[in-house]
Amino acid sequence: MNERAGWVLPAASEAAQRVDRIFFVLLAVTSVVAIAIAVVIVVFCIRYRRSARADRSNAPAGKPWLEYTWTAAPMAIFLGFFAWGAVVYAGFYGHADGAMPIFVVGKQWMWRVEHPDGRREIDELHVPLGQKVRLVFATEDVIHSFYVPAFRMKQDAVPGRYTEVTLTPTRLGTYEMHCTEYCGTDHARMGGRVIVMRPEDFARWLAEGGRRSSMAARGFAAFRRLGCSGCHDPRSTVHAPDLTGLYGRTVHLQDGRTVVADDAYIRDSILLPKRDVVAGFDPVMPSFQGQASEEDILDLIAYLKSTGGREP
Amino acid sequence: MNSPPPVRVYLFTWLALMALLAATFTAAHFRLGAANAAVGLAIAAAKVALVGLFFMHLRRASALIAIFAVGALFWIAILFGLSGADYATRQVSPAPWTAPDGH
């Protein structure tokens, strides 16, 4: 999988080309200045070495105008690079506007990737060429970081929340992927491949994943497997909130607050049920921390969305 | 050492501190929402200023010592301020399904 030709790293995403432009301009500017300083030092060292006869009269101990210029000039150049870098950086986040989300869940020493229609991969990520993709990261244990050198893209997966990046692959091929936030014994082996395919091949690959249930279907299976239906099923004897069509509804809580039942609310209610107790119910629900994995939560959310309700 | 300040200066400072203590305790009994924390901290700052100026002789201390006294507070402000910059503007993406509003 050696996609590096000698010491040249391919630029396989839109962001990569923009980052490379900044990188090589920086390389040019810093090399010129570094060589200039080196030359000046060498010239001074030769011209003014002790044994050389040179005019050493009234050596300057300071030239304010010179010192102000070599303070202002670097500052100006630096502000330029700062602005350029910031603009390109802002392009990595947000602006998803309808991009296809792919969920990447880090777990000690492997990556589990899940496409919205339910196809799953381990340590591999298939993405369509030329289409904007929104990678959403979660982790089940420590901080991991998803790094694709060819895309010049790196994003930490932080426990307890979702982080995400938007990117557009622009070059076919297979590229290396690594975990770059130290995460334990096999941190060095927690890598894999990213395969950029033509859109039609990608669609065929996505479809041929065989008869498998969508996330919502898997969510329903988890709803029963984890025992949620035992209480939350309308027919159950236990007094628990009915979840059908919950998604997007405003929920009134015991301590008077009202919240919109979006994904973060559902996730928190699964992991920390005692934090937002619904008005009229007592806090008997146990926490599913450790039983419901990140995939289960994503599937459960998908299932609850499929039972009706509207976008929050 | 020039003569130390008269005893009454210390007693007045102490009375002021006690008054401020009573003030902050009673102020906490009113529902002011977010202002409660602000009032509590403001009164606490006033009490610390009194202790610093009179009991710790900052009033007559050299400029150097005053710089270090204020400097420490300024450095704590840097810690709160810049980490606050992250927490204030951090837009925790709400959930996998809902795309962030293009911030």
Next chain:
Amino acid sequence: MSATLPGSYLTQGYTLGSWLATRDHKRIGILYAIAVTLFFFLGGAAATLIRLELATPAGDLVSADTYNKLFTVHGVVMVWFFLIPSIPATLGNFLVPLMIGAREVAFPRLNILSWYIYVLGGLFTVAMLVEGGVDTGWTFYTPFSTMFSNTHVIAAAAGVFIVGFSSILTGLNFIVTVHRMRAPGMTWFRLPLFVWALYATSLILVLATPVLAMTLTLMALERVLHIGIFDPALGGDPLLFQHLFWFYSHPAVYIMVLPAMGVVSEIITCFARKRIFGYRFMAYAILGIAAFGFLVWGHHMFVSGQSVYAGMVFSMLSFMVAVPSAIKVFNWTATLYKGSIVFSAPMLYALGFVGLFTIGGMTGLYLATLAVDVHLTDTYFVVAHFHYIMVGGAVMAYLGGIHYWWPKITGRLYSEAWGRVAALVIFFGFNLTFFPQYLLGYLGMPRRYHEYAPDLQLLNVLSSGGASILAVGYLLPLAYLGWSLFKGPPAGRNPWHAKGLEWTTSSPPPPENFREVPVVTEAPYAYDPEEPVR
């Protein structure tokens, strides 16, 4: 070790007790030098094993866990037990009172207490190592350090917690000494830049280290009690740990490089026989670096989930902190103009510093640029960047300082030829070790990996080869400086004809530093290019 001059601080008692119970800042400097050198070679041993492992793409020399413990011990020992105390506690302790014309530091008892605290912290760390080491990296990131690592995290944190107080006491001592004990006539703008640099470093030591102490305590508490402020399941935030850790750890890199800048300013002015170019700009640049160093820590967290706006604030501030460093490089270069330059060993180290610090500083700009940092952070580009500043910068300057003030400390001269050979070997070995790592970083080799893609082997082998040359380079000074201790010719009061109060007293100096209190009348570095150097 017969001292050449009767009545010097070395002849005030030869028993172990006279050294271990000393309050003489000069002896404490030497005690620190010994302890710091031991830890340097301990950290160096770990580095050697790491470079041996990385000579082959497969992880075949040591197991993954052992490798993780190796780079952790390399980080912890080198950062807290060598780089931070090296120049301030050895050269600083010895020279600051001498350079400002004082007899002693402001609080001698605190000074020796600081050394004992350093040794206690060191024993803790060595004991932790013997017990099995720690595998969290020197950064101790949660939740790995608090919930998932099953190694001796708390013992390691305790060792670092203790040694932190040793730096606080050293910093406190220097600030009060420089403010209160300068000789008559020694105004602030007559202070040598080495004293300016150590004063600014002490400000950072005093203001940043307590934050590290409390952060490590909270991390250890959370590891033991399973409750705390960093674990997200309990409503905490792992990024809060990163904010607190880097609030200390970025100023800490300025603790390491500022004293080196001070040493280089002294050496370049002496061996170019010229007044420093732009003394006031240099002094303000030192203070600027110390103050601005506290505002930039967020550039370690551009991809860690920190908000995009905070990233922009920290990126802009990180560019601003680079300006004073640029000023200093330009001023050192301008100092050489119309000088009378001698390429002695200290001068080679100083010029090496200027070159390597320039490369290290400029590659820092890549990491301050938001978009480029996303690609380069946590790769070998970062490893190369901070080694250029710390090893190419701080260690080169430390060795330069040791050679420059060796005659004053020991009263003996070292072999100039061997000194120059060692400097060149170290310069060459260093570049061969770390320059290839910039390429590895750009090509996407992550740091803290003991396995990598086979096509990167050539660069790694170059780096490992360079490391062996560097190791030889570091052993050379031990040899000829050790020889000089016993056989070196007497140095006399001022072998380099240098300016500065420390060169007006005898070598090695008497216990009370100056027979009579010196009075300062002229500006520092009042060199005349025509005057000969030895």
Next chain:
Amino acid sequence: MSAAPSPVPAAIPADIPWRRETDSLGMWIFLATEAMFFGVLFLAYAHARIADPAGFGVASRLTHAWLGTTNTAILLTSSLTMALAVRNGWAGRRRSVIALLWATAALGAAFIAVKGVEYALEWRDGLVPVLRFTYAGSHAQAVERFFFLYFAMTGVHAVHLSIGVALVAWLAVRDRDPSHPVRRRETAECLGLYWHFVDAVWIFLYPLIYLVELWR
């Protein structure tokens, strides 16, 4: 920068004003480090409280505000007696210095005693995280985090206060013998600065712990 250096020979002189100014500068720098040390705890508190303000309101109601207020009064009074001890020292009224020092130590000990009672009450109510936490009301997690921070902050403060009490008592004992009084007064001044700092930390802790939500 500060004025030209004091015309004092570089040796360590015995005269008072120079030594006193140096010691208090050293003490103030030490207090700066302690301030940063506590600053981290206050940042942790701020982060936790902003994450769940309602939870911290509930938790604060579980603390004993009356005990906290009396403790604050005790510590403020101990600052008064300490400051007067330092003042009378410089004014040369040695006997009253010893009495005031003992008063300061006693007040400090009283504060610790009241704190002990408070901890015992919290142990009985089952509010001690990890060891005995039986709180089952709303915001249970925020309450547990509040009390973790409560015990961490007041614990570190109590340790600092105990060291202060011990030192003040030691100074009161040593002050009985009249030899080298100057040294004693300088120590008293430095100890006073430390005592007032520990009081100042408590002044900030008090509203954050007890006064978050007292209205009915």
